[in-house]
Each structure stands twice: as C-alpha cells, then as structure tokens.
Amino acid sequence: MDAADIEIIELCKKGDPNAQRKIYARYSPLMFAVALRYTNARPDAEDVLQESWIKVFRHIKSFSEHNSFEGWLRRIVVNTAITHYRRNQKHQFQLEISEVHATPNDFEAFKDLDFTKEELAQAIERLPKGYGMVFKMYVIDGFKHKEIAEQLGIDLNTSKSQLSRARKYLQDVLESMSRRANEEH
Secondary structure (H helix, E strand, C coil), X not given: CCHHHHHHHHHHHCCCHHHHHHHHHHHHHHHHHHHHHHHCCHHHXXXXXXXXXXXXXXXXXXXXXXXXXXXXXXXXXHHHHHHHHHHHCCCCCCCCCCCCCCCCCHHHHHCCXXXXXXXXXXXXXXXXXXXXXXXXXXXXXXXXXXXXXXXXXXXXXXXXXXXXXXXXXXXHHHHHHHHHHHHHC
C-alpha cells in the first residue's frame, strides 16, 4: 500500500466522507466483480456490494495498514455474498444427483482445447448454486474445505463432494461447448 492509500484509509477511519467516496470509487468496480461472481445476478451483486460497503465503513477502524486493503475488502465481500446466499437458500444445500467422483485429472481431456476467459466464466456461471459456491470459494478464492464448510454451515465432506460434482459438471459443460464448436467448423 502506498502512502496515499494509507492516508485515505486513515481519513476513512475518522469518518471523512470525501475519503470514503475516494475509496468507494477506487475499489467498487473490482469488488462488484467479486460479488457478481458469487451471485451470478446483477441485482444480487449490487445488494451484496452495498451491504459490504456498510460493513467496511462500520469496521474500517479494525483494518491495519500492515495488511492488504484489497484482500480485506475481498474477504468482506465474499463473506457477505455467502451470508446473502445462505439467507436466500430455500432448500437443502446438496442437489440430488448420482454420486460423481472427480479427480485432479478431470480436465486432462481438455489440455489441447482453448477456451476464452469469457467461455470459462459462462461455464462456471452454469454450475448449480451449491456447486458453484464451493467451486468459486475453493478454486478461485483459495479457501480450504474446512473454511468452506464453516462459512456455508455444511459438513466438510459435503464441501469436498460438491467440489467433485462441480468439476464433473463443468467438465461436461466444457465438453458440450467443445462439441458445438467442432460441429460449427
């Protein structure tokens, strides 16, 4: 963090509205992308982001400049998105499908295929909510299964099986996309 960031954050800690606007303007687009990744719906992402900023400004005094401000913000947004997800979850976290066992080599079949960042994002967005939440937390944001289980209020093995199922589901989606692309050519 540079000196200007530290100064703005210190002003935010004192409740300075101009400093709050600067921090908001600087980090909102990035944090909106994080919220959108977890909600897959713009209105939900906007709600998550708004709730997150309320938490940020309410608890900014607890932030230490020895840490990454962006990382601290990201953690708040992810946790708020998880809370939002749990609050809106009407059914049991697990979806009923046949047992699937994916391995780290699941994507070996796709090593020679090229998918754009947008195609991969679209495939990830197609994951069922429970699978998608665990997949994003584990693969994209680097949470451990124990942390995922605690955050989502699920069993550790449920987290692992949801990740396995997400990988298999994603593999099927990517395979389907690849077949369609080959048929078009």
